[in-house]
Structure formats: structure tokens, C-alpha cells
Amino acid sequence: MRRQDTSGRAHDLVLYGATGFAGALTAAYLAEHAPRDCRWALAGRNPAKLEQLRDRLARTHPACADLPLLHADCGDPAALRELAADTRVLATTVGPYLLHGEPLVAACAAAGTDYVDLTGEPEFIDRMYLRHDATARASGARLVHASGFDSVPHDLGVHYTVGLLPEGVPLRIDGFVRTNATFSGGTLASALTAASRPVAMARAARERQRAEPRPAGRAVRAPFGPPVRSSETRTWGVPLPTLDRLVVARSAAALDRYGPDFRYRHYAGVRRLPIAVGGALGVGALCVLAQVPPARRWLSGRLEPGEGPSPERRARSWFTVRFVASGGGKRLITEVSGGDPGYEETAKMLAESALSLAFDDLPDTAGQVTSAVAMGDALTTRLQKAGMTFRVVRDG
Numbered sequence: 428m429r430r431q432d433t434s435g436r437a438h439d440l441v442l443y444g445a446t447g448f449a450g451a452l453t454a455a456y457l458a459e460h461a462p463r464d465c466r467w468a469l470a471g472r473n474p475a476k477l478e479q480l481r482d483r484l485a486r487t488h489p490a491c492a493d494l495p496l497l498h499a500d501c502g503d504p505a506a507l508r509e510l511a512a513d514t515r516v517l518a519t520t521v522g523p524y525l526l527h528g529e530p531l532v533a534a535c536a537a538a539g540t541d542y543v544d545l546t547g548e549p550e551f552i553d554r555m556y557l558r559h560d561a562t563a564r565a566s567g568a569r570l571v572h573a574s575g576f577d578s579v580p581h582d583l584g585v586h587y588t589v590g591l592l593p594e595g596v597p598l599r600i601d602g603f604v605r606t607n608a609t610f611s612g613g614t615l616a617s618a619l620t621a622a623s624r625p626v627a628m629a630r631a632a633r634e635r636q637r638a639e640p641r642p643a644g645r646a647v648r649a650p651f652g653p654p655v656r657s658s659e660t661r662t663w664g665v666p667l668p669t670l671d672r673l674v675v676a677r678s679a680a681a682l683d684r685y686g687p688d689f690r691y692r693h694y695a696g697v698r699r700l701p702i703a704v705g706g707a708l709g710v711g712a713l714c715v716l717a718q719v720p721p722a723r724r725w726l727s728g729r730l731e732p733g734e735g736p737s738p739e740r741r742a743r744s745w746f747t748v749r750f751v752a753s754g755g756g757k758r759l760i761t762e763v764s765g766g767d768p769g770y771e772e773t774a775k776m777l778a779e780s781a782l783s784l785a786f787d788d789l790p791d792t793a794g795q796v797t798s799a800v801a802m803g804d805a806l807t808t809r810l811q812k813a814g815m816t817f818r819v820v821r822d823g
């Protein structure tokens with residue numbers, strides 16, 4: 428690894444896809460919370476929409492009137508290379524990432540530019556590892572995918588929990604997610620894209636498994652287990668076929684602190700059994716329908732990209748993730764919680780991840796890395812200061 432000197436670049440941070448639903452929320456968060464000396468810019472494919480966004484931000488934050496606006500289309504690799512070469516950190520909200528994301532990952536990997544995104548698409552992440560991890564390791568770029576609700580609360584929540592358990596012993600952790608939130612058109616589009624490609628997703632996962640080094644002398648598992656009844660959380664645990672357990676497993680493989688034998692399981696925590704059964708059937712039906720192009724187009728049309736829940740609905744939304752952990756004779760329950768997970772908190776997580784990469788004293792890492800590996804305690808501290816809760820529910 429040879430990290431490039433990026434201090435002379437024009438920007439500390441560029442937000443790409445700033446005019447989309449999640450992008451605009453992230454821009455608003457940066458306008459409120461970025462340090463005064465942070466040199467940041469808005470980027471996207473539509474100059475008129477970028478100007479409108481800057482005007483909206485400047486009404487409440489006059490300093491934003493001078494924000495640079497950078498034009499770059501995701502289908503123009505040369506423009507994306509120029510964008511990446513001109514900033515230290517690039518955050519992107521442009522999805523589905525499987526369709527639009529690779530040119531920007533490639534540009535950042537080559538330029539030694541740190542990269543963060545909001546993807547929850549396992550196939551995209553696996554393919555980016557196979558194609559660009561080696562380049563990023565050589566340039567010193569840190570490629571941090573899944574920097575929103577997928578998968579920061581789960582990854583950092585397990586990291587926080589592991590730090591409270593004995594060292595050098597087998598560890599067992601189960602995560603139980605609860606939320607009342609709704610989703611946007613962009614989230615729906617990404618989910619349908621991922622669900623429509625099970626064969627390609629499995630192939631990418633196998634290729635990565637063959638190529639990726641395993642931790643020496645340590646066992647790391649994140650099985651997709653059966654439903655469980657958790658007396659500790661008083662919920663039924665419905666296995667979640669999401670990216671989160673894979674991200675946790677990659678953090679565990681990279682960090683010796685997770686012990687010689689680590690296992691993580693990931694569930695939706697549901698209070699009533701009929702709701703758990705109905706939710707599982709609903710997810711299964713969505714995956715089946717996503718295989719049929721007319722049905723997939725119909726589902727996509729229910730909520731267009733750029734549309735999302737209203738401010739009033741987001742204000743009523745919340746999430747909790749409880750971690751039931753054991754190791755070395757110690758039992759522990761911890762919790763990560765916050766407000767609207769998909770948008771308000773996701774914007775916070777993405778923005779704080781980008782600011783952490785730009786300004787915090789972090790471990791010396793490069794290549795495709797997780798939030799826990801790249802930022803760990805520094806990002807946890809930032810999110811706590813920003814209003815998210817990391818706490819011990821029960822010790823012993």
C-alpha cells in the first residue's frame with residue numbers, strides 16, 4: 428500500500444448524486460454539520476438541479492451560496508476520473524449501483540481517492556472487490572460500501588459489542604432489527620435489481636470467496652440460520668437476507684479482536700408470530716415477482732426514483748438493533764438506535780463517514796474495507812455526538 432498525497436486537491440469532499448432523494452438529505456446534513464474549513468462540493472449530471480439545490484441550502488446556510496457545483500454524468504468515465512482526481516473523499520448516492528456505480532469506484536481506486544456509498548447490493552460489492560480492490564490497495568484508496576442503514580448500525584454495533592467482551596475467546600452475537608420506517612423509490616429500485624439476479628449474485632459471491640484470503644488460524648461465520656425465538660429481546664427472529672451479516676463477517680475476518688471463533692446471525696425482530704410469518708412470505712413473494720420483467724416493471728412504477736417518505740413520516744420513524752452476545756463466560760445485550768433509518772439517519776451516516784475519512788486519525792488501511800475496519804471507534808463517536816445511541820442494555 429502506498430497512500431497518495433491528496434492534500435493539494437481542490438476539495439476535501441464531493442457529494443455525487445446530490446440532487447436525488449438521499450443525496451439532497453445528505454447535502455442538507457453537510458450544510459448543517461460540515462466544519463467551516465471543509466472544502467466540499469455538490470456533483471451530479473444535471474447542472475440546473477444542482478443550482479436549485481444550492482439555492483435551497485443557501486436560504487438557511489448562507490455560506491452554501493459559494494458551494495462549487497461539478498457536472499459529471501455516471502456514463503462519462505473521463506468526467507468521473509476528473510471528479511475523483513480533484514477530491515480527497517467522494518461520497519455517492521447514485522443507484523442502483525449495479526447499473527451506475529462501477530465507473531466511479533474505478534476512478535476512485537485509480538486516483539487514490541477515498542470512496543463511500545449507500546449500496547445494499549451484495550453482487551455489486553463482490554464485483555467491485557474482484558475488479559478494483561487490488562488497484563485501491565496499490566493507490567491507498569479506501570473503498571467503503573454500505574455506509575448507510577445498510578450496514579453501519581449493524582457493523583459498528585457488533586464492533587462496539589465485541590469491544591465489551593473478553594479477548595481471545597469464541598464469540599457469539601445475534602442481531603435483532605426493528606423499525607417502523609418506509610422506503611423511497613431509489614431503495615425499491617436497488618432492491619428489485621438485486622432480487623432479480625440471484626444466479627449472478629451467487630456467482631459473484633463464489634468468485635469472491637475463491638479470491639479473498641481467509642483469516643489465518645481463525646474461524647468466522649455468518650450463517651443464514653433458521654427462525655428463532657429470542658427470550659432476551661422478546662421477539663421472533665426472522666432471518667434477513669440482507670447484506671449486513673456479510674459486512675459484519677468481513678469486519679470480523681479483518682480484525683483479530685473478534686476472536687479465534689466468531690459467529691454472527693442477523694434477524695428482523697418481530698413481536699408477534701403471525702406478523703413474522705407474513706413478513707417472511709412477503710419478502711419471498713417480492714423476490715419471486717422480481718424475476719418476472721413485467722412484474723418487476725410494475726413494482727418499480729409504484730414509487731419512482733427520487734420519491735420518498737414525507738418529512739412528517741420520517742419524523743415518526745425509528746429503528747433499534749439489539750445485539751445478544753456471549754463469550755468467555757460473559758453475556759451481554761447492547762443496542763444501537765436512532766430515528767428514520769433509511770433517510771435522515773442514512774444521510775447522517777454517509778456524511779459522517781465521509782467526514783471521518785477526510786479528517787479523523789484512522790487506521791492505516793486501503794482497498795475495499797468495511798466501516799468498522801476503516802473508521803471503527805472514530806465513526807461510532809461521531810454518530811453518538813450526532814444523536815445515535817450505542818448503549819449496554821444488560822451486562823450479565
